[in-house]
Amino acid sequence: MLTAIHTAVGELVGERxxxxxxxxxxERAGVNPTTLYRRWKDVNALMEEVAAAALTRDGDPVPDTGSLEQDLTQWADIIARDITRPMRVRYLRAMVAARIDIVVGCSVTEARLEQAVLMVDRARERGETTPTAAQILxxxxxxxxxxxxxxxxxxxxYARRLVRDVLTMAR
Amino acid sequence: MLTAIHTAVGELVGERxxxxxxxxxxERAGVNPTTLYRRWKDVNALMEEVAAAALTRDGDPVPDTGSLEQDLTQWADIIARDITRPMRVRYLRAMVAARIDIVVGCSVTEARLEQAVLMVDRARERGETTPTAAQILxxxxxxxxxxxxxxxxxxxxYARRLVRDVLTMAR
Incomplete structure (x- = not known):
């Protein structure tokens, strides 16, 4: 049922x-509206959940090339290509529209931070000087x-220039 | 009449x-709808114009303290305080919502770039090494x-940390 609800939201976002x-x-998901009112505080909360799931698929491989510069370049290229796809752009706009109050934990940011920490930690173990994961974000x-x-x-x-810039912060 | 139209849009944005x-x-501005249809391609175009005007008031003084670090810190602090005000947040969200197609010239970005160029040029004349204005953006x-x-x-x-970071790109 959760899948049907997420799919319905995805279709509606896709149809603008x-x-x-x-x-x-x-109606689209074939469920009783009461189910939605019970599970999510409002449409924005559900929208946030669907957008976050679309924007950070679990198990995205984090590059591990043996050099932070290469890792970050590949990672940033993948993200840049992903988030400029029309459907992703719509999810990002939907997230902006859905967020009225200051967000305490943003699941997309947290997922990206985890990936950055992983790459930075590996680089430090290799003895590289690195920027912080927060600076990469x-x-x-x-x-x-x-x-x-x-x-x-x-x-x-553009993504490569940003990576080159952040690497100058390595200490 | 233009002022009445801008004010009407501002009120409607303010009322969410x-x-x-x-x-x-x-109706709000007391003008004939035809006037609007004739002057702006669509509501998004008018929204963009109003938001840009609100977000970059002409004649904003650009700090000139004699040090790029101080200039950028003051400038970024002013911007951070300005754009986190509830009404400004609404304009920024309205701009995001209004921009469906890739923007060729963003007047807000251009105004900020001009200010950054001014501060960077002054610093270079004083013999400071600086990041580029594009990096500051x-x-x-x-x-x-x-x-x-x-x-x-x-x-x-936050704004100060960002300024400190960008200054490490100075060459």
Whole structure:
């Protein structure tokens, strides 16, 4: 049933539905609206869950090339290609629209932070000097997401330039 | 009349109107809807114009303290305080919602870039090594805007940390 609900939300986002409501989702998913009202505080909470699931698929492999520069470059390239796909852009816009109050734990940010920590830890074990994982989020992930949601062009070299920049913060 | 139209849009954004339409704006501004249809391609174009005007007031003074670090710190602090105000957050969200197609010239980005160029040029004339103005946009402005639109907390030290980070790119 959860899958049917997530799929219904995905379809409605894909169709650029103007204002997505619980009754619309329930009808599409073939479930009773009460189910939705009981499980999620509001449509925004459900939207956030679906978008986060789409944006951070579990088991995304984190590059492990033996060099932080290579790892980050591959990782940032994959993310840049992924989040500029039209359906992903719509999810990101839906997340922006859904977030009215300050978010305490953002599951997308947390998933990316975990991946960055993994790459940084491996690099430190190899004796490389590195920026912090938080700096990688601020200076690679944030500008990429910023460009996508504000519809600014993301040229193929942009992610690489951001990686090169963040590596100058290595200490 | 333009002022009345901008004010009407501002009020509707302030009231968190669900879907803003030309007839709603026209009624509020006391103008004929035809005027709006003739002047703007669609509501998004008008929204973009109003948001950009609110987010980059002409004549914002650019700090000139004699040190790039101080200039950038003051500038970033002012921007961080400004864009986290509830009304500004709503404009930023409205801009995200309004931008469906890739934007060629973003007036907000251009205004910030101009300010960054001014500070960088002054610093270079003083003989300081500096990051580029584009790096300042990517690594100070983009993460701040990213945090605001995704409703992530912006603590008072965040803008300063971003400035400290971008200064390590100085060459």
């Amino acid at each position: 539905a103007d204002k997505i409501t619980f009754p619309m989702i329930a 601020d200076h690679v992930i944030a500008p990429l997401y910023h460009h996508v949601v504000f519809a600014l062009p993301v040229d193929p070299g | 109107a669900d879907k803003i339409t030309f007839p709603m704006i026209a 990517d690594h100070v402005i983009a993460p701040l805007y990213h945090h605001v639109v995704f409703a992530l907390p912006v603590d008072p030290g």
